[in-house]
Amino acid sequence: MFGKNTWRDLIFLLAFFGLLWFIFTQIKFGDKENKKKDLTEQDQGKFEKLIIDQITSSSKIITNKVVDSMLQVIDVRLKENDEDSLATYTYYVIENSEVNAFATLGNNVFLFTGLIHFAENTEELAAVIAHEIGHIRKEHVRNKLIKEFGLVVVMAIISGGDGVLLADVAKVLIGSGFDRKQERAADEFAFEKLQKANIDPKNMAYLFRKLVREKGSMDESFTIISSHPHSNDRIAKALEYKLPDDFIAKPIDFDLNKVKEALNEK
Amino acid sequence: MTETTLPQPQEISIREKEDAMGAYLMMFASVAVGLPLPIINLVAAVVYYYINRSKSKFVHFHSLQSLLSQLPTSILNGVAVIWTVRNFFVYDDFSQNYWGFIIMVGIANLLYFIFSIIAAYHARKGHFYYFIFFGKIAFQQVYLKNSSQESEHYNQPPKL
Numbered sequence: 001m002f003g004k005n006t007w008r009d010l011i012f013l014l015a016f017f018g019l020l021w022f023i024f025t026q027i028k029f030g031d032k033e034n035k036k037k038d039l040t041e042q043d044q045g046k047f048e049k050l051i052i053d054q055i056t057s058s059s060k061i062i063t064n065k066v067v068d069s070m071l072q073v074i075d076v077r078l079k080e081n082d083e084d085s086l087a088t089y090t091y092y093v094i095e096n097s098e099v100n101a102f103a104t105l106g107n108n109v110f111l112f113t114g115l116i117h118f119a120e121n122t123e124e125l126a127a128v129i130a131h132e133i134g135h136i137r138k139e140h141v142r143n144k145l146i147k148e149f150g151l152v153v154v155m156a157i158i159s160g161g162d163g164v165l166l167a168d169v170a171k172v173l174i175g176s177g178f179d180r181k182q183e184r185a186a187d188e189f190a191f192e193k194l195q196k197a198n199i200d201p202k203n204m205a206y207l208f209r210k211l212v213r214e215k216g217s218m219d220e221s222f223t224i225i226s227s228h229p230h231s232n233d234r235i236a237k238a239l240e241y242k243l244p245d246d247f248i249a250k251p252i253d254f255d256l257n258k259v260k261e262a263l264n265e266k
Numbered sequence: 267m268t269e270t271t272l273p274q275p276q277e278i279s280i281r282e283k284e285d286a287m288g289a290y291l292m293m294f295a296s297v298a299v300g301l302p303l304p305i306i307n308l309v310a311a312v313v314y315y316y317i318n319r320s321k322s323k324f325v326h327f328h329s330l331q332s333l334l335s336q337l338p339t340s341i342l343n344g345v346a347v348i349w350t351v352r353n354f355f356v357y358d359d360f361s362q363n364y365w366g367f368i369i370m371v372g373i374a375n376l377l378y379f380i381f382s383i384i385a386a387y388h389a390r391k392g393h394f395y396y397f398i399f400f401g402k403i404a405f406q407q408v409y410l411k412n413s414s415q416e417s418e419h420y421n422q423p424p425k426l
Contacts (some may be wrong), residue, residue, distance in 0.1 A: 010399050017370055024370060
Protein backbone atom coordinates (compact mmCIF):
# COMPACT_ATOMS: atom_id res chain seq x y z
CA MET A 1 0.00 0.00 0.00
CA PHE A 2 2.69 2.49 1.09
CA GLY A 3 6.17 2.83 -0.36
CA LYS A 4 9.25 2.30 1.79
CA ASN A 5 9.79 6.04 2.24
CA THR A 6 6.17 6.59 3.23
CA TRP A 7 6.48 3.99 6.00
CA ARG A 8 9.72 5.60 7.10
CA ASP A 9 7.96 8.99 7.29
CA LEU A 10 5.09 7.53 9.31
CA ILE A 11 7.44 5.88 11.78
CA PHE A 12 9.43 9.11 12.06
CA LEU A 13 6.28 11.16 12.79
CA LEU A 14 4.98 8.72 15.40
CA ALA A 15 8.40 8.48 17.05
CA PHE A 16 8.90 12.27 16.98
CA PHE A 17 5.57 13.14 18.60
CA GLY A 18 5.71 10.16 20.96
CA LEU A 19 9.15 11.28 22.10
CA LEU A 20 7.92 14.88 22.52
CA TRP A 21 5.10 13.65 24.73
CA PHE A 22 7.48 11.52 26.74
CA ILE A 23 10.00 14.34 27.21
CA PHE A 24 7.37 16.83 28.36
CA THR A 25 5.90 14.20 30.67
CA GLN A 26 9.25 14.05 32.45
CA ILE A 27 9.44 17.79 33.11
CA LYS A 28 7.98 18.90 36.42
CA PHE A 29 5.80 21.94 35.84
CA GLY A 30 5.37 24.65 38.41
CA ASP A 31 7.98 25.24 41.07
CA LYS A 32 6.15 23.49 43.89
CA GLU A 33 9.13 21.28 44.55
CA ASN A 34 11.55 24.20 44.78
CA LYS A 35 9.19 26.11 47.00
CA LYS A 36 8.97 23.14 49.35
CA LYS A 37 12.73 23.13 49.70
CA ASP A 38 12.80 26.82 50.55
CA LEU A 39 10.69 26.43 53.69
CA THR A 40 13.08 24.81 56.16
CA GLU A 41 11.96 22.60 59.02
CA GLN A 42 12.85 25.38 61.42
CA ASP A 43 10.68 27.87 59.49
CA GLN A 44 7.89 25.36 59.47
CA GLY A 45 8.17 24.81 63.20
CA LYS A 46 7.92 28.55 63.85
CA PHE A 47 5.03 28.95 61.44
CA GLU A 48 3.21 25.99 63.00
CA LYS A 49 3.54 27.53 66.47
CA LEU A 50 2.32 30.93 65.28
CA ILE A 51 -0.72 29.35 63.60
CA ILE A 52 -1.59 27.23 66.63
CA ASP A 53 -1.29 30.29 68.90
CA GLN A 54 -3.50 32.28 66.54
CA ILE A 55 -6.21 29.61 66.36
CA THR A 56 -6.17 28.73 70.04
CA SER A 57 -6.30 32.39 71.08
CA SER A 58 -9.18 33.25 68.74
CA SER A 59 -11.30 30.14 69.38
CA LYS A 60 -12.55 28.41 72.47
CA ILE A 61 -10.62 25.19 72.90
CA ILE A 62 -12.42 22.46 74.83
CA THR A 63 -10.44 20.69 77.49
CA ASN A 64 -12.41 17.75 78.74
CA LYS A 65 -11.21 14.41 80.04
CA VAL A 66 -13.91 12.40 78.25
CA VAL A 67 -13.19 14.11 74.93
CA ASP A 68 -9.45 13.65 75.40
CA SER A 69 -9.84 9.95 76.21
CA MET A 70 -11.94 9.41 73.12
CA LEU A 71 -9.33 11.14 70.93
CA GLN A 72 -6.64 9.06 72.61
CA VAL A 73 -8.54 5.85 71.89
CA ILE A 74 -9.05 6.88 68.22
CA ASP A 75 -5.38 7.86 67.91
CA VAL A 76 -4.15 4.52 69.25
CA ARG A 77 -6.58 2.64 67.05
CA LEU A 78 -5.58 4.52 63.88
CA LYS A 79 -1.95 3.66 64.52
CA GLU A 80 -2.66 -0.07 64.65
CA ASN A 81 -0.78 -2.07 62.00
CA ASP A 82 0.50 1.16 60.51
CA GLU A 83 4.05 2.27 59.80
CA ASP A 84 2.80 5.76 60.70
CA SER A 85 2.51 4.63 64.33
CA LEU A 86 5.53 6.62 65.51
CA ALA A 87 4.05 9.96 64.49
CA THR A 88 2.55 12.01 67.29
CA TYR A 89 -0.58 13.93 66.50
CA THR A 90 -2.05 16.66 68.63
CA TYR A 91 -5.81 16.99 68.63
CA TYR A 92 -7.77 20.10 69.50
CA VAL A 93 -11.52 20.44 69.88
CA ILE A 94 -12.95 23.86 69.12
CA GLU A 95 -16.30 24.99 70.46
CA ASN A 96 -18.14 25.66 67.22
CA SER A 97 -21.47 24.34 65.96
CA GLU A 98 -20.22 23.93 62.39
CA VAL A 99 -19.60 20.40 61.18
CA ASN A 100 -15.95 20.78 60.37
CA ALA A 101 -12.42 19.56 60.93
CA PHE A 102 -9.09 20.74 59.60
CA ALA A 103 -5.39 20.14 59.81
CA THR A 104 -2.65 22.72 60.23
CA LEU A 105 1.08 22.66 59.75
CA GLY A 106 2.83 20.07 61.85
CA ASN A 107 0.80 17.17 63.18
CA ASN A 108 -2.16 19.15 64.47
CA VAL A 109 -5.76 18.19 63.87
CA PHE A 110 -8.66 20.41 64.88
CA LEU A 111 -12.21 19.14 65.31
CA PHE A 112 -15.31 21.27 65.82
CA THR A 113 -17.78 20.29 68.51
CA GLY A 114 -20.42 20.48 65.74
CA LEU A 115 -18.73 17.54 64.06
CA ILE A 116 -18.70 15.46 67.25
CA HIS A 117 -22.41 16.11 67.77
CA PHE A 118 -23.15 15.35 64.13
CA ALA A 119 -21.27 12.04 63.96
CA GLU A 120 -23.29 8.89 64.64
CA ASN A 121 -20.42 6.94 66.15
CA THR A 122 -16.73 7.05 67.00
CA GLU A 123 -15.81 5.27 63.75
CA GLU A 124 -17.17 8.19 61.70
CA LEU A 125 -15.02 10.59 63.71
CA ALA A 126 -12.03 8.31 63.20
CA ALA A 127 -12.66 8.44 59.45
CA VAL A 128 -12.57 12.26 59.47
CA ILE A 129 -9.42 12.28 61.59
CA ALA A 130 -7.77 9.76 59.24
CA HIS A 131 -8.68 12.06 56.33
CA GLU A 132 -7.12 15.08 58.06
CA ILE A 133 -3.99 13.07 58.86
CA GLY A 134 -3.92 12.30 55.13
CA HIS A 135 -3.70 16.04 54.41
CA ILE A 136 -0.83 16.32 56.89
CA ARG A 137 1.12 13.36 55.57
CA LYS A 138 0.69 14.43 51.97
CA GLU A 139 1.90 17.95 52.89
CA HIS A 140 -1.25 19.55 51.50
CA VAL A 141 -1.37 22.17 54.26
CA ARG A 142 2.10 23.50 53.57
CA ASN A 143 1.52 23.52 49.82
CA LYS A 144 -1.83 25.23 50.22
CA LEU A 145 -0.42 28.01 52.40
CA ILE A 146 2.48 28.62 50.05
CA LYS A 147 0.14 28.59 47.05
CA GLU A 148 -2.35 30.91 48.74
CA PHE A 149 0.06 33.41 50.25
CA GLY A 150 3.29 32.95 48.33
CA LEU A 151 6.59 32.01 49.88
CA VAL A 152 7.68 35.63 50.43
CA VAL A 153 4.58 36.44 52.51
CA VAL A 154 4.88 33.16 54.43
CA MET A 155 8.50 33.99 55.26
CA ALA A 156 7.49 37.52 56.30
CA ILE A 157 4.79 36.11 58.60
CA ILE A 158 7.29 33.70 60.13
CA SER A 159 9.85 36.43 60.82
CA GLY A 160 7.41 39.16 61.81
CA GLY A 161 4.47 37.26 63.29
CA ASP A 162 2.04 39.75 61.76
CA GLY A 163 -1.30 39.32 63.56
CA VAL A 164 -3.53 40.40 60.68
CA LEU A 165 -1.88 38.06 58.22
CA LEU A 166 -1.88 35.24 60.76
CA ALA A 167 -5.61 35.68 61.21
CA ASP A 168 -5.89 35.40 57.44
CA VAL A 169 -3.82 32.21 57.45
CA ALA A 170 -6.08 30.73 60.12
CA LYS A 171 -9.14 31.73 58.10
CA VAL A 172 -7.77 29.96 55.03
CA LEU A 173 -6.97 26.82 57.03
CA ILE A 174 -10.38 26.67 58.67
CA GLY A 175 -12.62 27.95 55.94
CA SER A 176 -11.31 26.73 52.62
CA GLY A 177 -10.99 23.21 51.38
CA PHE A 178 -8.27 21.66 49.31
CA ASP A 179 -8.49 21.01 45.62
CA ARG A 180 -10.25 17.89 44.44
CA LYS A 181 -7.06 16.01 43.71
CA GLN A 182 -5.79 16.64 47.24
CA GLU A 183 -9.14 15.68 48.80
CA ARG A 184 -9.08 12.46 46.83
CA ALA A 185 -5.51 11.74 47.91
CA ALA A 186 -6.41 12.37 51.56
CA ASP A 187 -9.47 10.12 51.19
CA GLU A 188 -7.38 7.34 49.72
CA PHE A 189 -4.84 7.71 52.52
CA ALA A 190 -7.68 7.56 55.04
CA PHE A 191 -9.25 4.44 53.46
CA GLU A 192 -5.97 2.61 53.71
CA LYS A 193 -5.34 3.77 57.28
CA LEU A 194 -8.87 2.82 58.35
CA GLN A 195 -8.57 -0.59 56.74
CA LYS A 196 -5.31 -1.27 58.63
CA ALA A 197 -7.03 -0.20 61.85
CA ASN A 198 -9.97 -2.55 61.14
CA ILE A 199 -12.38 0.34 60.74
CA ASP A 200 -14.69 0.16 57.76
CA PRO A 201 -13.94 3.06 55.34
CA LYS A 202 -17.69 3.14 54.59
CA ASN A 203 -18.04 5.14 57.81
CA MET A 204 -16.65 8.09 55.91
CA ALA A 205 -19.34 7.65 53.25
CA TYR A 206 -22.07 7.47 55.90
CA LEU A 207 -20.93 10.71 57.51
CA PHE A 208 -20.51 12.53 54.18
CA ARG A 209 -23.87 11.27 52.92
CA LYS A 210 -25.58 12.54 56.04
CA LEU A 211 -23.73 15.81 55.69
CA VAL A 212 -24.82 16.30 52.08
CA ARG A 213 -28.38 15.26 52.89
CA GLU A 214 -28.86 17.36 55.98
CA LYS A 215 -26.57 20.30 55.40
CA GLY A 216 -26.36 20.24 51.63
CA SER A 217 -27.77 23.74 51.24
CA MET A 218 -24.98 25.13 53.43
CA ASP A 219 -22.36 23.06 51.70
CA GLU A 220 -19.88 25.88 51.12
CA SER A 221 -19.05 26.17 54.80
CA PHE A 222 -18.15 22.51 55.20
CA THR A 223 -14.63 22.19 54.11
CA ILE A 224 -14.41 18.50 54.94
CA ILE A 225 -16.75 17.84 52.03
CA SER A 226 -16.38 20.88 49.84
CA SER A 227 -16.92 21.18 46.07
CA HIS A 228 -20.35 19.57 45.94
CA PRO A 229 -20.46 18.00 42.46
CA HIS A 230 -17.50 16.05 43.71
CA SER A 231 -18.96 14.97 47.04
CA ASN A 232 -21.05 12.16 45.52
CA ASP A 233 -17.94 10.89 43.82
CA ARG A 234 -16.09 10.89 47.13
CA ILE A 235 -18.96 9.05 48.81
CA ALA A 236 -18.98 6.49 46.01
CA LYS A 237 -15.21 5.99 46.31
CA ALA A 238 -15.55 5.30 50.04
CA LEU A 239 -18.34 2.80 49.41
CA GLU A 240 -16.50 1.10 46.56
CA TYR A 241 -13.15 0.86 48.38
CA LYS A 242 -12.05 -2.73 47.99
CA LEU A 243 -11.38 -4.39 51.31
CA PRO A 244 -9.50 -7.69 51.60
CA ASP A 245 -11.66 -10.80 52.00
CA ASP A 246 -10.42 -11.41 55.53
CA PHE A 247 -11.28 -7.86 56.66
CA ILE A 248 -13.32 -7.78 59.84
CA ALA A 249 -14.48 -4.42 61.14
CA LYS A 250 -13.93 -4.02 64.85
CA PRO A 251 -15.89 -1.30 66.61
CA ILE A 252 -13.98 1.36 68.54
CA ASP A 253 -14.57 0.72 72.17
CA PHE A 254 -15.81 4.16 73.09
CA ASP A 255 -19.35 5.44 73.39
CA LEU A 256 -19.64 8.69 71.48
CA ASN A 257 -22.81 9.61 73.38
CA LYS A 258 -20.70 9.97 76.54
CA VAL A 259 -18.61 12.58 74.74
CA LYS A 260 -21.70 14.36 73.47
CA GLU A 261 -23.11 14.42 76.99
CA ALA A 262 -19.83 15.72 78.36
CA LEU A 263 -19.81 18.48 75.76
CA ASN A 264 -23.42 19.40 76.58
CA GLU A 265 -22.59 19.59 80.28
CA LYS A 266 -19.80 21.99 79.46
CA MET B 267 5.97 2.18 -11.24
CA THR B 268 5.10 4.29 -14.27
CA GLU B 269 6.80 7.64 -14.77
CA THR B 270 4.49 10.48 -13.82
CA THR B 271 4.77 13.79 -15.61
CA LEU B 272 3.88 16.67 -13.37
CA PRO B 273 2.67 20.03 -14.64
CA GLN B 274 5.26 22.80 -14.32
CA PRO B 275 4.42 26.15 -12.69
CA GLN B 276 4.01 27.95 -16.02
CA GLU B 277 1.48 25.34 -17.18
CA ILE B 278 -0.79 25.82 -14.17
CA SER B 279 -3.41 28.56 -14.34
CA ILE B 280 -3.56 31.28 -11.70
CA ARG B 281 -7.02 30.09 -10.74
CA GLU B 282 -5.68 26.60 -9.98
CA LYS B 283 -2.79 28.05 -8.00
CA GLU B 284 -5.19 30.14 -5.93
CA ASP B 285 -7.53 27.23 -5.32
CA ALA B 286 -4.57 25.10 -4.22
CA MET B 287 -3.37 27.88 -1.90
CA GLY B 288 -6.90 28.25 -0.57
CA ALA B 289 -6.85 24.64 0.66
CA TYR B 290 -4.22 25.66 3.23
CA LEU B 291 -5.41 29.18 3.99
CA MET B 292 -8.99 28.06 4.47
CA MET B 293 -7.80 26.02 7.45
CA PHE B 294 -6.75 29.14 9.29
CA ALA B 295 -10.20 30.67 8.97
CA SER B 296 -11.84 27.46 10.19
CA VAL B 297 -9.34 27.08 13.02
CA ALA B 298 -10.36 30.51 14.29
CA VAL B 299 -14.01 29.42 14.40
CA GLY B 300 -13.51 25.89 15.53
CA LEU B 301 -10.71 26.04 18.04
CA PRO B 302 -12.75 24.67 20.93
CA LEU B 303 -14.40 22.16 18.59
CA PRO B 304 -11.70 20.72 16.33
CA ILE B 305 -14.31 18.75 14.38
CA ILE B 306 -15.41 21.97 12.60
CA ASN B 307 -12.01 22.26 10.93
CA LEU B 308 -12.24 18.73 9.75
CA VAL B 309 -15.72 19.22 8.28
CA ALA B 310 -14.53 22.36 6.50
CA ALA B 311 -11.49 20.52 5.16
CA VAL B 312 -13.60 17.65 3.85
CA VAL B 313 -16.06 20.03 2.19
CA TYR B 314 -13.26 22.03 0.58
CA TYR B 315 -11.64 18.83 -0.63
CA TYR B 316 -14.81 17.48 -2.26
CA ILE B 317 -15.55 20.81 -3.96
CA ASN B 318 -12.04 21.23 -5.36
CA ARG B 319 -10.79 17.76 -6.09
CA SER B 320 -12.39 17.64 -9.54
CA LYS B 321 -10.84 20.96 -10.63
CA SER B 322 -7.38 19.72 -11.54
CA LYS B 323 -4.85 17.25 -10.23
CA PHE B 324 -2.70 20.07 -8.92
CA VAL B 325 -5.60 21.45 -6.84
CA HIS B 326 -6.69 17.92 -5.93
CA PHE B 327 -3.23 17.10 -4.60
CA HIS B 328 -2.94 20.22 -2.45
CA SER B 329 -6.52 19.89 -1.08
CA LEU B 330 -5.90 16.26 -0.19
CA GLN B 331 -2.52 16.98 1.39
CA SER B 332 -4.13 19.72 3.47
CA LEU B 333 -7.01 17.44 4.48
CA LEU B 334 -4.75 14.52 5.40
CA SER B 335 -2.44 16.66 7.50
CA GLN B 336 -5.51 18.14 9.20
CA LEU B 337 -6.74 14.69 10.28
CA PRO B 338 -4.15 13.84 12.98
CA THR B 339 -4.06 17.45 14.17
CA SER B 340 -7.83 17.41 14.64
CA ILE B 341 -7.72 14.08 16.43
CA LEU B 342 -4.97 15.33 18.76
CA ASN B 343 -6.90 18.56 19.42
CA GLY B 344 -10.08 16.59 20.04
CA VAL B 345 -8.36 14.35 22.58
CA ALA B 346 -6.81 17.43 24.25
CA VAL B 347 -10.23 19.12 24.54
CA ILE B 348 -11.94 15.99 25.89
CA TRP B 349 -9.12 15.34 28.36
CA THR B 350 -9.22 18.95 29.57
CA VAL B 351 -13.01 18.98 29.97
CA ARG B 352 -12.86 15.65 31.78
CA ASN B 353 -10.22 17.03 34.13
CA PHE B 354 -12.25 20.13 34.90
CA PHE B 355 -15.61 18.50 35.39
CA VAL B 356 -15.08 14.84 36.23
CA TYR B 357 -11.62 13.96 37.49
CA ASP B 358 -9.19 16.56 38.65
CA ASP B 359 -6.24 14.84 37.11
CA PHE B 360 -3.84 17.42 35.72
CA SER B 361 -1.02 14.91 35.69
CA GLN B 362 2.40 15.07 34.09
CA ASN B 363 1.00 12.91 31.29
CA TYR B 364 -1.72 15.47 30.67
CA TRP B 365 0.62 18.46 30.52
CA GLY B 366 3.09 16.53 28.38
CA PHE B 367 0.28 15.72 25.96
CA ILE B 368 -1.00 19.31 25.86
CA ILE B 369 2.46 20.67 25.06
CA MET B 370 2.98 18.00 22.42
CA VAL B 371 -0.38 18.94 20.83
CA GLY B 372 0.61 22.62 20.96
CA ILE B 373 3.85 21.86 19.12
CA ALA B 374 1.98 19.69 16.59
CA ASN B 375 -0.42 22.59 15.90
CA LEU B 376 2.44 25.05 15.58
CA LEU B 377 4.24 22.81 13.10
CA TYR B 378 1.00 22.30 11.21
CA PHE B 379 0.51 26.08 10.96
CA ILE B 380 4.09 26.75 9.85
CA PHE B 381 4.09 24.03 7.22
CA SER B 382 0.63 25.06 5.99
CA ILE B 383 1.88 28.60 5.37
CA ILE B 384 4.93 27.28 3.53
CA ALA B 385 2.74 24.94 1.48
CA ALA B 386 0.27 27.75 0.68
CA TYR B 387 3.16 29.89 -0.58
CA HIS B 388 4.45 27.09 -2.79
CA ALA B 389 0.96 26.26 -4.07
CA ARG B 390 0.50 29.91 -5.09
CA LYS B 391 3.78 29.68 -6.98
CA GLY B 392 2.57 26.56 -8.77
CA HIS B 393 5.02 24.27 -6.94
CA PHE B 394 4.43 20.83 -5.59
CA TYR B 395 5.36 20.95 -1.94
CA TYR B 396 5.34 17.64 -0.13
CA PHE B 397 4.65 17.34 3.57
CA ILE B 398 6.41 14.51 5.30
CA PHE B 399 4.23 11.36 4.99
CA PHE B 400 1.02 13.21 4.01
CA GLY B 401 2.60 14.58 0.82
CA LYS B 402 3.50 11.10 -0.33
CA ILE B 403 0.05 9.70 0.44
CA ALA B 404 -1.69 12.60 -1.31
CA PHE B 405 0.55 12.26 -4.34
CA GLN B 406 -0.04 8.53 -4.49
CA GLN B 407 -3.79 9.00 -4.24
CA VAL B 408 -4.03 11.74 -6.85
CA TYR B 409 -1.46 10.76 -9.44
CA LEU B 410 -0.60 7.09 -9.16
CA LYS B 411 -4.06 5.74 -8.39
CA ASN B 412 -5.81 7.88 -11.01
CA SER B 413 -3.22 7.24 -13.70
CA SER B 414 -3.76 3.52 -13.36
CA GLN B 415 -7.50 4.05 -13.64
CA GLU B 416 -7.02 6.16 -16.75
CA SER B 417 -5.03 3.46 -18.42
CA GLU B 418 -7.96 1.10 -18.13
CA HIS B 419 -9.98 1.08 -21.32
CA TYR B 420 -13.49 1.65 -20.21
CA ASN B 421 -15.01 2.19 -23.63
CA GLN B 422 -14.88 -0.99 -25.61
CA PRO B 423 -16.35 -1.87 -29.02
CA PRO B 424 -19.25 -4.36 -28.94
CA LYS B 425 -18.41 -8.00 -29.25
CA LEU B 426 -19.50 -8.88 -32.73
